[in-house]
Amino acid sequence: NKITVSVIKADIGGLCGHTLAPEDLLEACEGVLEAVVDELIIDYYVTRCGDDVDLIMTHRMGVDNEEIHKLAWNAFEEATKVAKELKLYGAGQDLLAESFSGNVRGLGPGCAEMEFVERPSEPIVVFCCDKTDPAAFNFPLYKMFADPFNTAGLVFDPSMTGGFAFEVHDIMDSKKVILNTPEETYSLLALIGDVEKYAIKRVYRRKDNEIAAVVSTEKLNYIAGEYVGKDDPVAIVRAQSGFPAVGEVLEPFADPHFVAGWMRGSHWGPLMPVGEDDATPSRFDGPARIMALGFQLADGMLVGPNDLFADKSFDKAREKALVMADIIRRMGPFQPHRLPSGMMEYTTVPKVLEKLKDRFEDIEDEPKKLEKCRERGDVE
Numbered sequence: 001n002k003i004t005v006s007v008i009k010a011d012i013g014g015l016c017g018h019t020l021a022p023e024d025l026l027e028a029c030e031g032v033l034e035a036v037v038d039e040l041i042i043d044y045y046v047t048r049c050g051d052d053v054d055l056i057m058t059h060r061m062g063v064d065n066e067e068i069h070k071l072a073w074n075a076f077e078e079a080t081k082v083a084k085e086l087k088l089y090g091a092g093q094d095l096l097a098e099s100f101s102g103n104v105r106g107l108g109p110g111c112a113e114m115e116f117v118e119r120p121s122e123p124i125v126v127f128c129c130d131k132t133d134p135a136a137f138n139f140p141l142y143k144m145f146a147d148p149f150n151t152a153g154l155v156f157d158p159s160m161t162g163g164f165a166f167e168v169h170d171i172m173d174s175k176k177v178i179l180n181t182p183e184e185t186y187s188l189l190a191l192i193g194d195v196e197k198y199a200i201k202r203v204y205r206r207k208d209n210e211i212a213a214v215v216s217t218e219k220l221n222y223i224a225g226e227y228v229g230k231d232d233p234v235a236i237v238r239a240q241s242g243f244p245a246v247g248e249v250l251e252p253f254a255d256p257h258f259v260a261g262w263m264r265g266s267h268w269g270p271l272m273p274v275g276e277d278d279a280t281p282s283r284f285d286g287p288a289r290i291m292a293l294g295f296q297l298a299d300g301m302l303v304g305p306n307d308l309f310a311d312k313s314f315d316k317a318r319e320k321a322l323v324m325a326d327i328i329r330r331m332g333p334f335q336p337h338r339l340p341s342g343m344m345e346y347t348t349v350p351k352v353l354e355k356l357k358d359r360f361e362d363i364e365d366e367p368k369k370l371e372k373c374r375e376r377g378d379v380e
């Protein structure tokens with residue numbers, strides 16, 4: 001009697017450039033989903049954040065189900081036809097495979113899914129982002145599920161005082177580890193503070209191992225091996241009654257943090273919380289946006305959404321994010337606005353080095369520090 005919530009997303013083209021997925025694409029996806037309501041899925045809601053189309057679906061097929069993933073793939077393919085007709089920018093950007101096989105993971109789209117027994121009241125928050133990557137959720141998920149200054153329930157709700165377990169993925173080496181808070185808080189932070197290498201995939205309530213949160217962690221730029229756009233993420237968080245209250249789930253975004261992404265997927269910038277109508281990143285293709293859609297599940301029906309970040313109480317956060325944007329924009333192509341080389345979505349640096357390779361000379365009387373480090377095994 002379990003319900004599955006699947007959020008599957010893809011960038012299938014922008015109007016114009018990378019700024020916005022137009023209504024035509026959402027309608028194309030809705031047409032495909034509407035045809036299988038009551039057959040394959042219980043309910044759906046289609047939206048977009050910037051140039052990313054998000055399919056929010058409920059069903060009883062479990063996570064990683066081939067039919068559900070194929071449905072999402074078909075919806076994106078239909079929308080790609082429209083995107084190609086309209087000659088949208090980057091039409092079909094995230095559909096990297098020629099055809100569907102098994103599930104969408106590794107084919108380009110991002111996906112966050114969780115299966116659970118629906119509680120008597122089941123509030124969930126679906127987060128959709130543009131112009132950033134999955135590790136953007138490391139900081140806010142830590143605050144939601146492990147910081148009592150953010151989440152009062154960690155102190156006052158007896159079903160939360162046992163803490164939460166974080167499933168952390170090493171997104172470069174495809175390894176995972178589970179860390180328990182509060183006692184392993186420092187080890188957890190040692191890992192997830194490195195947003196280049198580690199991303200939180202899931203959070204569980206330790207009392208009963210109930211799933212609390214899940215993030216799409218597909219690393220698009222590694223899948224394709226070259227620039228294809230950053231893997232703009234989505235996440236699902238369950239709220240209330242033994243989980244953080246809705247306001248505790250949203251609170252980390254009241255004080256914006258810096259995330260990787262923005263222009264050409266190659267810059268640090270603030271993550272700005274916005275309502276659906278303002279998820280239209282345009283300044284320097286950003287700054288990065290996050291929407292929060294609140295639903296109540298009713299036997300799998302998606303009652304809602306409540307467009308949670310549209311609320312006035314997030315106006316200050318938006319203003320702050322814009323101030324942060326101004327400050328860091330002044331750095332132009334210099335770090336720390338520009339990402340470190342390993343995180344840049346695409347870069348000309350190797351080509352520049354290639355062009356200059358015959359012009360580099362040894363510096364006289366300068367010891368070869370790097371060689372020494374290599375001998376010691378400090379660097380590869």
Ligand code: 13P
Nearest residue numbers: 152240244245246247248
């Ligand atoms: P209400 O009194 O509005 O139901 O709010 C209760 C609550 O716990 C808010 O966090």
Ligand code: 13P
Nearest residue numbers: 018229230263264265285
């Ligand atoms: P998207 O990842 O949203 O397609 O953006 C890519 C980009 O280059 C923005 O400047």
Ligand code: MG
Nearest residue numbers: 011018051229
């Ligand atoms: Mg794009």
Ligand code: MG
Nearest residue numbers: 051052130232
């Ligand atoms: Mg995008």
Ligand code: MG
Nearest residue numbers: 229230231232
């Ligand atoms: Mg992107």
